[in-house]
Each structure stands twice: as C-alpha cells, then as structure tokens.
Amino acid sequence: MPVPRGKKPTAIGGSKIPKLTAAATENQEEGPQVKRSSSPPHGAPKKRTAFIDITNAHKVQISLPGRKKATANKQAKKTSSASVPAQNQANLKKSSSVSSEGTTAEKEKAAVEEAQKDVAAPTEELVAAAPPAAREVPAHLQKQAIPEEFDIDSENSDDCYMCPEYAKDIFDYLKQREEKFVLCDYMPKQPSLNPEMRAILIDWLVEVQENFELNHETLYLAVKMTDHYLSLTPVHREMLQLVGSTAMLIASKFEERSPPCVDDFLYICDDAYKREELISMETSILQTLSFDINIPTAYRFLRRYAKCVSAGMDTLTLARYYCEMSLMEMEMVSERGSLLASACLLMALVTKDLGGWRPILQFHSGYQVSDLAPLVRKLYLMLLAPPDDKLTAIRNKYSHRVFSEVACLPLVNIDVLEKALSQ
Template sequence: MPLLRGKKPAVTAGSKMPKLSENQEEGPQVKRSSSPPHGAPKKRTAFIDITNAHKVQISLPGRKKKEAAKKQVKKTSAPSVSTKNHDNLKKSSSESSEGTPAERETSDAEEEEKEEEAAAAPVEELVAAAPPAVCEVPAHHQKQQIPAEFDVDSENAEDCYMCPEYAKDIFDYLKQREEKFVLCNYMPQQPSLNPEMRAILIDWLVEVQENFELYHETLYLAVKMTDHYLAKTPVHRELLQLLGSTTMLIASKFEERSPPCVDDFLYICDDAYKREEIISMEANILQTLSFDINIPIPYRFLRRYAKCVSAGMDTLTLARFFCEMSLMEVELVSVRGSLLASACLLLALVTRDLGGWSPILEYHSGYQAADVAPVVRNLHEMLSAPPDDKLKAIRNKYSHKVFFEVASLPLVSGDILEEVLSQ
C-alpha cells in the first residue's frame, strides 16, 4: 500500500522498517543538505554547548615540537636568557612599528624563528649531554652460546620447521620437565595386575599403532599415560584393555593430525566396552593426571641425539627397536626418557661398531658415559633373554624391510660392550 502524503506509516512493535522521507527512495542514499528546511527551527543544544568544536585547534607540522621546546626552555633556561629575549622582543616591536604591515609581519616571523632557535639550543645540548640508556638482558634470558664443534643446528638455519634457534633450548626444557614425571615400580600397589599383564597390553598397543598407522610418538605417550594412571589408581584386570585403548585415544588427539574416533577404538576392542565407558574412562584419566599430558617421551630425545652423531637411518631404527622393546619392561619405567634414549643409542652404536659415548653426546644430553652404562647393561640383559612367543608384535614389526630388518641383527656380545663402557 503506498504511503499517503502527510501521514505517518503505522509501524508495529519490534519492526525495523526504516523511515523514508517523501523524496528519499530505496537504493543509494543521497547526502542530506546541512541547511534546515524552510520554516524549521534551528538546531541547538538543550542546555550548554557539549561539543568539543570550540576546542579544536589546527596543528601545523613541527608546531608541537616547537611548543614543547618553548615549555622546556621556560623551565630550564636561566633568567638572563629570558631577559635578553624580552629585550629583543621590545626592540623588534619598536622597529617594526615604523614599517608597513607586511614588513612588520615578516620581521615578526623572522624574530620568532630566531627566538625559537635560541630557545631550542639548550634543550639539544641537554639531550646530547645525557648518556644513552642501556638495557641489560638478565642472565637467564641471554642466548646460550653453543661451541662450534657441538653446533648441530646451524646447517638447518634456513629451515624454520627445524627451529634451529631454539632446538637446544627446547630439549633442555624437556629434560628439566622430566623431573615432574618421575615414576617408580608401581606394580606392588596393583593387587589385580602383574608385569606380564602390562607387557601383553603394550604388545597389543603396538598392533593398534600399526593398524591405524599412527605416529610412534602416539604409542610412547599412550604408554606413559597408562603408567602414570596405574601409579595413582588401582585398576582391575578386566578394565586394563579399556585403560590402554583410552590412553591411545587421548594420545591420538594430542599427536595425530587425523586421530581415530571413539567408534574405531570400540571396534578394535571387539565391542567389549560401550561408548559411555570409554568416554567416562577418558574423563577419569585426564582428571587423575590433572590434564597435564605433555609428558617427555624417549622417542623425541632419541631422534635428537642421533642427529648429534649424524647416525644413519639404519642405526637410528636399531635404536628405536631397543627403545620400543624397553616399553614392555616394568623395571625400566623409573628411567627418565632422555637417559633411556641415550642408552638405546649407545647400544645401537656399539652393535654396529660405530664407536661409543662421544663428547658431543655428553654436551647435548647432559649425561656422562658412567650415567648411561647401567641402563645399557639392563637393556642388553633384556634383549639377550629368550623371546616370548606371546609377545612378538615388536619383533615382527622391526623384522620388516621398511625397518631394515633390525630385529634379526645379532646382538653385540657382553665382553665387547663392557670394553666400550669401560673406556
């Protein structure tokens, strides 16, 4: 219905229809004229002028600096300078009064410039005389200088993904963070479990990692969370698989780009548990660990230390095999990840006859050969034991060509190992 002239359209409550004037149409809006229509009252404020229009000043370039210099000089200059400037002003005013208005304005401007230059001179002298402020960086914030013979990150200076500027600091931080996650042999506090059950669970988690093609970091983090949860909470043997699958689910969310969903983990458990049970276990684990699941794992340290000695992929894979086998031993739960990684790498170097513990490894790991030797002996004893036919997931995995068939390599003899460790 068209709007009638002189009548306001009826607007219901809540409607947002804009008001249109008689000569305003929908489409591009036309800027209104600032002059009021004929016969309309003039605009005025209700009480006083509450705008800031009367305070607006036009600032020219350099005007603020000159005004600031004038104020500074008034505070710092001596009385003799102000008296001299006052006399100069009187003299200039008397001389300019005899000329034309244009000449008087020119002379006034010149005198004003001379006055400002004279006034600004003491300020510049004070600024030049002031010593520059030097900010000293605290000692704990200063960049650590790495000796040239131990620098393994400069070759990756152009690769931002390798973080060459912070690599040493990152692994030093992870090594310090390990102290927060030190464990002991918790199995005596688990009345329903034993070390064999834990080894069976980890052997099954290795198969899960292979079937889902997950990162190795996911497997190590899942095992770490399982150990920390068992160290704080007694678990019945019937819920042990639920615990392992849930920690793998949490680790996948933390490490993977595309983690498996809950239904995938229910499927690999052969529907032994319900969806509500795995979600409830997930919440219980996170609350027990105080949501602090960024636990340093030996796998990360192993890659770092192998880079320090420029180890080949076959040597690194052999050290990974030793490190993954160590996950099944409950006696090695109390060993810190960085120390365990150092022992696995040293055993791999000795096995392949590539030397022993070198100064560069001592610098980057912080361990001496005497610190690593006891863990190396425990690893050698574990690997020398006859393999269990029920626990063969790791050996089968590292017997593949993709992993250079390192599981089939002969282990170094104890005499040769002791000879290297005694050096």
C-alpha cells in the first residue's frame, strides 16, 4: 500500500484494511451536502489522477502546448487593467499641482478629462484591432439561381428528405463524378470470357433481383461493380458467377435496408462456391475498387430527368425497360449513366408521342439533342434485333402487368424518331 506523504501507516487490530476516521464517517453519512475534507483518511492512500496528485493540483503547473501563450496573455491583461487606475491617480496628482489659478471645479474637470483620455486609449486600440466586417461571397462562389420555369424542386420545400435546396447540386456532382468511372471495352483483357458470357451473367442477376425483391438501384450498382472489377482483374469463366453474386451482395449492403445474407447468395449459386470463397471475393472486389463503390448509375438520373417533364409511370417504366436492356450490351459499358438515361427517356417520350427533348431537360441534364442522337440510334438497333432465347429475364419482367407490359409495345417508327432527333 502506498504511504501518504508525512504520515506513517497505522495498522489497527492486525487488519491490513485501515478504518475510516470519525470525520470521514460523518461525511459519508451526511451525503453530498457536507464539504468533504481534502485530506485523505488516516492510513489510506491519497487519490490520484492519471498524472498528478489531486490534493496538490492547485500547486502544480503543467506545461502544455499553448498554455504559456494563454497565461502570458492573461497576465498582460491583468497588468494593463491594473495600470489604468495607477495612471489615473498619477494624472490626478499632476492636476492637483497645477497653479492655483482657476477654480476648483475647473481643475476637477481637467483631471476627469485627462483620466477619460487614458481610459479611452486602450478602447481605441481594441477597436482598431477588431476583425474586419464580413465580406460578400464572390460571384463565382455564389449559388446560381434556377429560373422559375426550370424549378422542379420548390414543390418539395416542406419535405426535408427530398433535399430541395441541394437536389440540383447533388445531381450535378454525380454527373461530374461519372468521369472517374468511365470504362472501355475490357474483354481483350479477359482471355477466358466473352460478351455473351457477360450478358448471361447480367440476365441471371436480373432474376436474382426479382427473386429477392431488391431495389433497381442494387441491380445497376452490382453491374457497375462487376464491370469495374473485370476491367482490372482477369477472371476465369468458372468464377464469373461468383463475381456477379458477390457484387450483388455488396450492392445490397450499400442500397438495401435489409440485405440478403451470405447463405442466401450461396443458395442461389446452387452451392457451387463455399462461404470462404464468397467472403474472399468480397474482399478482393472492395480492395480492387479501393472501397469506392458509390458509382453513379443511369437509374438515378432517369428518375430525376423523368421528373423534369412530369412523366407518367408508364412512360418512366418504358424508359427503364430500354435502360435495363442496355445493361447486357457490352458496347454500352463505356456510356456515362447520365447520357444513357437521357437517351432512354428521349426514346420513351417519342414512343409515347409526348414530344422531344425539351429546354427543361437540357437545363437539368446538360445534354442537347445532338449529344443524344448517336446513342439513341444504338439503342434503337439494339431493340430492333431479334430476341435471344437464352436472355429472356428482362423481357419477361417488363411483359408483366406490374410493369404496364411495356416490353410488348411496338418500337416507334424510325422516321418519327429521326424527326425528333433533327430538332
């Protein structure tokens, strides 16, 4: 047991545990209202903090970074405040030694004015040292006002979840962020894969999304992560399904409130992989993508742009069908999500005879009709091609009445489409 300074340990009754003194016992019985003695009980060790003795804390001065400067400033303030009365007294004595000419009232008035000057001097220095007034925000940093005819967010001003003040800024940021995730045709880097295998994988992921009732954002993000991983890492064909299912697992954790568990994904893979393999692939994908998986997808832009023209659910669902069909095409991998969403929406508007690309769409998307025309023609040729009997998940999905059976609608006439693209 530590020995208190200046006292000898006292053993009572042969017990090693010292008894409390009468004063300490009274303090414990009276509760917190009675001020406790700062001295420790007889024979008990003194209380200590992590660094110093509590009982001597008021005597110890710890040198910490920034403490000296603060103490010096404090002492300087005390000195300056103390010097003001001293100067006032000196001035009063000086004024009392002035010649007896004039009345006593004039002398007192002169002394008071002199004292006020001494007191006002520090005040003027403080005013001079005060920080300048807040400056106006520069023009290039000011938020640009949205024209009234292009404002689509003010109607949600009472809904904080819609973020109406920042909605356009958020999508402008996502559009700029797309440049970081631009892909190219990576199949030449995959010696054991081909575009058909990738299309089969995407078709299977659509079925997984339906069976688990996952969000569409989860599907689009899983496809994006799969493409980015395959663009950086060669994968054998036997491991391709593991890559896709693991990407769907990661996307579910990112997008879903209640994502499926690992065992669910092992089950849908028909137990072709072990649990350790899936977890190892999850680690590999995240490390390869540097844990940056917030990739802008076409689905998010599509919902935003459809809101600009107040498109109905049937029109939006038709644009979703075009966009989802493009996921299986290898030549669409290099297209930016915002551009793909704009092209799909333009095709849906023309198909529904709702007009072409409006100024409000150009304002929010940043694309003109001339920017969309090449991609719209690619989408038209993709939809015009005969369907593959092996890839039926998306067509069957959008042939259901839940999705307004938009997959059964005929394609718009090419002349009508070209007329809308020439405007």
